[in-house]
Amino acid sequence: MRKILLTVLFLILSSFTVYAEEYSDTTSDLLSVYNKTSKIPSREEMNEFSKMLTEYNNLVDKQKKIERYNESVQTADEYRLELLQQAQSQVSEYLFESQKCADYISLNIYTEDINSLIAKDSEYKLLQRSSNEILSVANSYSVPVRIAGINVNWQEEQDKLEAYERDITTARQITIGEYVLGDVYTCKSPIGDVFSITSNWGSRIDPITKSTIQYHTGVDIACDIGTNVYSLFNGEVLEAGDNWAMGNYVRIKHGDGVISLYGHLSEVLVQTGQMVSQYQLIGKSGESGQRTNGPYLHLALFINGQSVDPAILLKR
Incomplete structure (x- = not known):
């Protein structure tokens, strides 16, 4: 019995010793x-790297805002051209109708139907006035000027960040307590x-x-x-x-x-x-x-x- 107990105790102590050596x-x-x-x-190097990242990110954000602004300007300009085309099409129709009025007046100037001539003259003037108003409104529609993008070599900026990161990764001894x-x-x-x-x-x-x-x-x-x-x-x-x-x-x-x-x-x-x-x-x-x-x-x-x-x- 004593021999068995000693054997068990030895195995327990042995396993504990192995654990201590393996996980110490x-x-x-x-x-x-x-x-x-x-x-x-170092903390100073990390702060400098963080500063560089912040500056780079600010440039990226600014460039993104410029791109979004220019996209909105592009959309507005496309809308302006569309309106101008619609206006020109409408004016062409009005001018065509006004020319018909002018031709009618020219052909019937010596007739006794004065009322018809007056009506055609009024229609002619209305069409001309409407054409001028449409063109005036269409030409008054303007869009802002596009903003030039930031003059930055993005690959060069990324290379700077990567180079600095490599530079601050030289191994150095650090004093630290035991645990x-x-x-x-x-x-x-x-x-x-x-x-x-x-x-x-x-x-x-x-x-x-x-x-x-x-x-x-x-x-x-x-x-x-x-x-x-x-x-x-x-x-x-x-x-x-x-x-x-x-x-x-x-x-x-x-x-x-x-x-x-x-x-x-x-x-x-x-x-x-x-x-x-x-x-x-x-x-x-x-x-x-x-x-x-x-x-x-x-x-x-x-x-x-x-x-x-x-x-x-x-x-x-």
């Missing part, structure tokens, strides 16, 4: 992953081993407006509404709430300097201040919030306030 990666390990494979821009995260080097995605990223981290065409470039601070992972969402690492729930853009979301602090974000959830299953372990269920995926165009999970990861690409970690 720390924030230093996480930092090592990103310093070897990615750049983490046992769990499994770092073979970390699973928040929805499990099998996943598909539909929108990458970094600059992209805005999926909502489809006309501007935005900086995407995370990745979008395809999943059906109601899919289980798990915490990337051990940590403490900083915030479990909702806003107009992200919808229902959870932010988790994984020691000093590391924060993960899970957005557009249909359900939040944790509370602010709650301690969670790696791969613990924290919510259900959805499509809540205004900044979404379908069901998916928005996952973001921040190191010392700087956004990093979660896909680098997940694809290892």
Whole structure:
């Protein structure tokens, strides 16, 4: 009996030791992953990049407004030409009828039917006056002048943004405290081993407006509404709430300097201040919030306030 108990105890301790060795990666390990494979821009660099994006987006918006204005001018001008054609057609009919009146008067000027001549003369004058009024109204219809577009080389502007983004991605050492995260080097995605990223981290065409470039601070992972969402690492729930853009979301602090974000959830299953372990269920995926165009999970990861690409970690 004693031998059996010792054997069971040995197996329990052995399994615990394996777990500790396998899942004892720390924030230093996480930092090592990103310093070897990615750049983490400084706050000043990110602010400058954000400024560049804003200026570019403002130019795009202005160009779009000019194009919409010119389209309305084009429509008004086409309508003006249509009215002018209608007016010319009407005037041609009036002139034809007035010429008939003139011919009648000319042929019957010496007849004794003075009343007919007076009637035709009145009709002639009315047709002439009506023709002049129609032409006057048609010619008074004018449209504004088109506005010249912005003289910008759009490809060159996009190249500048991409070049700056590449420039601020040189790896640099970041001082960060130690915290046992769990499994770092073979970390699973928040929805499990099998996943598909539909929108990458970094600059992209805005999926909502489809006309501007935005900086995407995370990745979008395809999943059906109601899919289980798990915490990337051990940590403490900083915030479990909702806003107009992200919808229902959870932010988790994984020691000093590391924060993960899970957005557009249909359900939040944790509370602010709650301690969670790696791969613990924290919510259900959805499509809540205004900044979404379908069901998916928005996952973001921040190191010392700087956004990093979660896909680098997940694809290892």
